[in-house]
Amino acid sequence: MAILTLTIDGEQLSANDDETLLEIARQHDIAIPTLCHLEGLSDVGSCRLCLVEIEGSQKLFPACTTRAQEGMVVRTKTERLQRNRRMIIELLASEGNHQCAVCVVNNHCELQNLAYEVGLTHTRYPYLYPKKRLDASHPDFIIDRNRCVLCTRCVRVCHEVEGAHVWDIAQRGIHCEIISDMDQPWGTSPSCTSCGKCVLVCPTGALIAKGENVAEMEKKTDFLKYIVTARVKREWINTDGEE
């Protein structure tokens, strides 16, 4: 591991060469909006919100999967980037059936927060009003695909952390949807351990716990980094030989 220096938004910073631009920016309180990224899960670079400019290239780079290099000059808030981010959220808003006023995570929703952050007040594209399925067959949880933004956090947390791989994606393009096991009711899934991790990491009201009222539910994602760190460091093994 080597130490290198780079510039983000005019600030000279030092970083390790195995760190991503997003990690470095967050360590220095430089805000970059993200949706698919979640600390503790692998990165897939799919939401495209974290795209940044790197001097010397016309292309845009996802901060969550781009590693720092010596001398890089990175810009995270140019006019072009902000416009693209606003349009991404605009596209998401038009894609699903996001009825915030009657959602249990209203006011605690990452999609809503992103919309405020990028200054989105309305969408210029027609709403697609897709027909999406809601599944309340699980005793504790509900999946409402109308509110799903296909970030695949649930897929990854279930596969990578819980090891159950209940969730996956079916179909392609605009018809993509999250399915449980072989596209069967969640409640009949033999692989689901009812751990609830997917519900906690879901950025929107797509995965929710039963019994919550409108605007009542707050998601917690912090637990993830503790689990993952503990696993990497094998903290459950007593190195000093004591019980």
Place this chain on the structure above:
Amino acid sequence: MTTEDLHELAEKETDRQRQLRDRILYCAAAGCVSCGSHATRDAIKKALKERNLEKEVEVLGTGCMGLCGEGPLVKISSDGSVYERVDEETGRRIVEEHLCEGRKVGAHLIDTSQPFFSSQQKIVLEHCGKINAESIDEYIAAGGYGALARVVTEMQPQDVIEEIRKSGLRGRGGAGYPTGLKWGIVRKAKSEQKYAVCNADEGDPGAFMDRSVLEGDPHRILEGMAIAGYAVGANQGYIYIRAEYPLAIERLKLAIKQAERLGLLGNRIFESDFNFRIDLRIGAGAFVCGEETALLRSIQGRRGRPRPRPPYPSEVGLWGMPTLINNVETYANVAPIINRGSAWFAGIGTPKSTGTKVFALAGAIRNTGLIEVPMGIPLRNIIFDIGGGTPEGTEFKAAQTGGPSGGCIPAEHLDLPVDYESLATVGSIMGSGGLIVMDSTSNMVEVAKYFMDFCMDESCGKCIPCRVGTVHIYGLLDTISRGKGTTDDLALLEELCVMVKETSLCGLGQSASNPVLSTLKFFRHEYTDLLSKPESFVPSVSPDPASAGPADGPAANDGHDSTTHA
């Protein structure tokens, strides 16, 4: 198998062919098969049998002969005559009149001195239409596997890579990445296990170059892959081919079996330490599975979705191992470069785009089919000399290259040399080799809509700009093409096209806007002509509530404007 054994096999086959009185070649590629070349073959065989000629005259199926629009095609080996539209009756007459009486069947004879034939230069397709696609002996007699023998017994891997690098060969899958450079990266990657993959997914609508090579000369690909395997240090190859190509799959399976039987694939090739196996992986025909990272996932049995690069497959590929991935046509160029030298290859084409390129000519053009031309040839020569121009009474309007990722080139750029850089300057790409000609009857908004429909359908759905953006671009194009669009819609369309291009994860989304942007660049009036015109609005004639009011206000936006429920 040693080099001597290979030469012996070649001689034996050449002798066999020499002893025949003649050979009748019929095109057994998918195009001619679909218009009845098997029935033609049977009729020819029957006619030969009736005259007791079946032992002296061999009838054999070859790869694509090029002029697909005039099939079934039949060629007489001894004098090179080619016949078009050979139905069963014509087949019988060819045997009777041409073979027995020495009189050519005039009505079906093709003039092989016409530019369609004389302006082409065949390297990739040199065997197509000449050898039996199902015989390894014929491939060997034509010099096949000689390059592999030389590479394995006489050359160091580094020298092979150097030779490919010096030839200037660039990837024919679309992006034109220098092949020698890619091989060098895989060679340098440290790993016990490496792979060589052939991308035969060919999902562009209207493209059939790779299919034709695989159907007509499958051993060429196996030989190219084995040479690549030796050069980069891979011992396992995969050919990823779409299930829609059953004939190519069948021929590849047969070719692999034949090569294995002769020890040209497998262990200790040419009695060296080099082992190389090739397996087929059949794709389900998703366009996005042609994208290299999605393709590799699909080979692993996972969902075909692209992932961000870097890391590139050359470093992290199949099952995490360094993996070389090249296109069919790229591999087809390898053996000729080894045989004839990099200097020969670099002398063809232009300094930056060397060699030849195979194109599938389609659309409003007289000679549709498969052609191979030196890089840098002016577009005009391809369309008017080789293609014979547009049909009677119509005028050339544009040529589309690069399929759903490419652009339209208008008449004013007809003298553009066809190479990677020049095509990029007019907003198109070389692509894999689809070339669709459009005449004055084509509507460019419809063309853009057609390709956007394709991209929207084929989007894997992983990233937001491509998954949702293509749907709205399509919707805007549809609104405009129905005469319901406003200047706002056009502005929205352009903004969205740029955004999808800039922000999408993989090449599919990044290039999906190209057909729209290039038709907007060269045929903008076709869009603006369709916009609803508020200034010519006469209130007394059945007022349309949607177009009332100024076109620049949100209210005129066909009800599209709405606030979020947030």
